[in-house]
Amino acid sequence: MNIGEIAKRAGVSRSTVSYALSGKRRVSEATRRRILRVIDEAGYRPNANARALAEGRTRTIALVIPPAGRSLTPIQLGFVAGVVAAASLHELDVLLSPSGGEHDRSFERIISGRRVDGVILMEVRLQDARAARLRESGLPFVAIGHTADAGTGCWVDLDYEGLIGNCVHHLADLGHRAIALINRPQEFLDSGYGPARRALDGFTAAAAARSLTATAICCPDDAMAGEACVENLLAAHPAITGIVTANEAALPGMERALRRLGRAVPGQISITGVVGRHWAEEFHPPLTAADVPISDLADRAVELLAERISSPAGPERHVLLAPPISLRSSTAPPVQRAECDPALASQGSHAECLTS
Amino acid sequence: MNIGEIAKRAGVSRSTVSYALSGKRRVSEATRRRILRVIDEAGYRPNANARALAEGRTRTIALVIPPAGRSLTPIQLGFVAGVVAAASLHELDVLLSPSGGEHDRSFERIISGRRVDGVILMEVRLQDARAARLRESGLPFVAIGHTADAGTGCWVDLDYEGLIGNCVHHLADLGHRAIALINRPQEFLDSGYGPARRALDGFTAAAAARSLTATAICCPDDAMAGEACVENLLAAHPAITGIVTANEAALPGMERALRRLGRAVPGQISITGVVGRHWAEEFHPPLTAADVPISDLADRAVELLAERISSPAGPERHVLLAPPISLRSSTAPPVQRAECDPALASQGSHAECLTS
DNA sequence: GCCTTGTGTCGAATCGGTTCGAGCGCGCCT
DNA sequence: AGGCGCGCTCGAACCGATTCGACACAAGGC
Structure with a gap:
């Protein structure tokens, strides 16, 4: 027919x-x-193909997911779902492309076969071969996270630097003097992964501004590692009363470690950070955190891309989202060590130990 | 060019x-x-479109993800990643299609626009409108999970009935006499979602075969609900010593509830079930469970689909996977209530309380 | 020397749409 | 009445590939 x-x-x-x-x-x-x-x-x-051939556009966009398919975090998953939903509203279909290793052929096939009108690139690195390839091809694309030359190209990103900074200020305002950052894995930092870098920068700068004693450590993306990290951290730096985390996957383990060490939250240790809303709410007690606005991020990315597809010569726009910190119940002023009986605190009755 | x-x-x-x-x-x-x-x-x-038009095939498959995009579980996420990886090896690209509600237009567009050579349908229900539509369209497709008429169409599935049954037998072999099933949410059961139905059937049948006292409850897909479910369950049925779960999302909450109630695992309560490997390993202690072989499932689905695309008239094949139970450390023989001091058990020294 | 066989290449049709220029018929205005 | 403009429709070209039948030419057999 x-x-x-x-x-x-x-x-x-x-x-x-x-x-x-x-x-x-x-x-x-x-x-x-x-x-x-x-x-x-x-x-x-x-027939969609015949139409695409005649019109010169496919009404399809590619979503390039991170290299190791196995390591997709729930937050990335949410992003994928968000992009599909947003694209659907623009009457666009979504072609999923793995990248990295043997899957680069798939990426290349999609780009040079002109299968799509535009591309959304997840998890870009500060130096990113895929972004370079796309720029060369002339295909419109939007990056999630920005490359080293932030001025060029379209991207949407989270203001990790500012957000982590806000977390630090929040703890400082409460009176904490010694804090720590639980960052993403070391290899992410080494390979120039923006969020990890900027989290560290924001943490360091804000801590310095408030003259806090600050310790930053990296932690692999899983619960077991989170448990070990917190144990080692508190053993090495017993003065720490506040933790900022950029690593949501480690949260369940962090919770376990704190419970096992008998440190009450927020009685003895306050925790905050930048994590997906889901994780924040599942934490015990619910985490005071800057919720990652994952579907906003997806919506904006699709919107930017659609705009760029319809007018490729238009301005290259950027979006930097900075969600507010949602106050839940995992932060409080630190205890005054001298005045407070640890036994009381571990039983949850720490009210009388609070400082001003 | x-x-x-x-x-x-x-x-x-x-x-x-x-x-x-x-x-x-x-x-x-x-x-x-x-x-x-x-x-x-x-x-x-x-140009991929021109080629598709001339050849009459697109070298693309569609992956239809479950209705509510927001509630994708990690296991589904893993499946998506697995399908993309497997398809990449067959030189196939993957078009992601949401389904349900307003997104049905996207599904329809892909099917009737002949954008793809075949379809993988996730989360099929026993009565499934999308499967019916695909059958009518004549497009090759593979379902994940089977429809009511299991004889027709291609599908790959997990043998939930047998697996949950095995878990029951495992507990029975250890000497447990009163057990419970934590199933997927009630509305899944009501809407004819295969895994939930078959988990219940398998549980009931095996418990009857071993003359066990069996309780089956449904539990929403999140940690908070898991916590509440386990509390209510153990309050209402104090004799229960073994739990089988088909709900991995509830696991973290179950762990919390057991800890708060002071029930040692596996000292006082044994837990097993059918869950993704990741969840099993993150549980504390590591969960003895039938690991869902998620990437196998994805590989087989793509393989079946590729075969069907190349010879549409061939036989309609089915694959029913039944992974073995991986022994970890969350199950043990039940304590003899009369002989055993609960205080000892809660300290983990339950060795002297074992039966036979 | 002619016919056959086979190798390598070409031209044209085809897939299923979109789009542009042209043409036809009609009513209206002068 | 003739010319003009307008509304509607048609035919043909085009998008960029694949594929089939035909043809040119060289080698080999009689």
Whole structure:
């Protein structure tokens, strides 16, 4: 069933059918109705490939997911779902492309085969080969996170530097003097992964501004590692009363470690950070944190890309999101060590130990 | 840059370029080399849409993800990643399609626009409108989970019935007499979601076969609900010593509830079930469970689909996976209430309380 | 020397749409 | 009445590939 068959049955030419469908030229009401009836009876839909070939656009975008497929975090997952939903509203389909290692062929196939009108690139690095390849190809793309030359290209990103800084200020305001950062894994930092770098920068700068004693450590992306990290951290730096985390996957382990060490939250240790809302709410007690606005991020990325596709010569826009800190119940002023009996605190009755 | 331009530069016809690339007819070695050199210099790749139009196939498959995009579980996420990886090995691209509600237009667009050669359908229900639509369209598809008429169509699935049954038998072998099933949410059961139904069937049948006292409850897919479920369960049925779970998302909450109630695992309560490997290993203590072989599932689905695409008239094959139970450390023989001091057990020294 | 066989290449049709220029018939204005 | 403009429709070109039948030319057999 193709457009020619419809034309024949309706007794018109192929172009008239096309115009009746697209509305790009006027078609008399009588003819239009007749054509639509035939189409309805035949259950006809235009072939997407033929249309793409003729129009020169595919109405499809590619979403390039991070290299190691196995390490997709729930936050990334949420982003994928968000992009699909947002694209659906723009009448765009989403082609998923893995990247890295043997899967680079897939990426290359999609780009150079002109299968898509634009690309969303997840998890870009400060130096990113895929971004360079895309720039060379001339295909519109939006990066999630920004590359080293932040001025060029479109991107949407989270203001990790500012957000982590806000967390530090929040702890400082409460009176904490010794704090720590639990960052993403060391190799992320080494390979120039923006969020990890900027989290560290923001932490260091804010801590210095408030003259805090600050310790930053990296932690692999899983609960077991989180448990070990917190144990080692508190053993090595017993004075620490506040923790800022940029690593949500480690949270369950952190919770376990604190419980096992008998440190009450927020009685003895305050915790905050930048994590997905889901993780913040599942923490015990609910985490005071800057919730990562994952579906906003997805919406904005698709919006930017759609705009760029329709006018490739337009300005290269950037979006830097900075969600507010949601106050829940994992932060409080630090205990005064001298005045407070640890036994009391571990039983949860730390009210009388609070400082001013 | 298109095939005509390459032909001109190499001084041959367009068809010769096509044959040199596809190898479907012989081309003299000299000509072939010349063409390839020109292609290399120009950085030419065939336009995927034009090729699809001419060949009548798109080299793309659709992956239809569950209705509510927001509630994708990590296990589903893993499946998506697995499908993309497997498809990449077959030189297939993956188009992601949401389904349900307003997103059904996207599904319809992909199917009737002939954008794909085949479809993988996640989370099918026993009665499934999308499966019916696909059958009607004649497009090859593979379902994850089977529909009510299991004999027709291709599918891959997990043998939930058998696996949950095995878990029951495992507990029975250890000597447990009163056990419970923590199933997926009630509405899943009501809407005819296969895994939930079959988990319940398998549990009931195996418990009956071993003459166990069995309680089955449903639990929403999150940690908070898991915590509440376990508390209520143990309050209402204090005799229970073994729990089988089909709900991995509830696991962290279950762990918290047991800890708060002071029930040692596996000292006082044994836990097992069917859950993703990741969840099993993150549990404390590591969970004895039938690990869901998620990437196997994805591989087999893609394999079946690829086979069906290349020979649509072939047999409709099914795959039912039944992974073995991985013994970790969350199950043990139940304590003899009369002989055992709960205080001892809660300190982890339950060795002297074991039966037979 | 002619016919056969086979190798390598070409031209044209095809896939299923979109789009542009042209043409036809009609009503209106002068 | 003739000319003009307008509304509607048609035919043909085009997008960029694949594929089939045909043809040119060289080698080999009689």
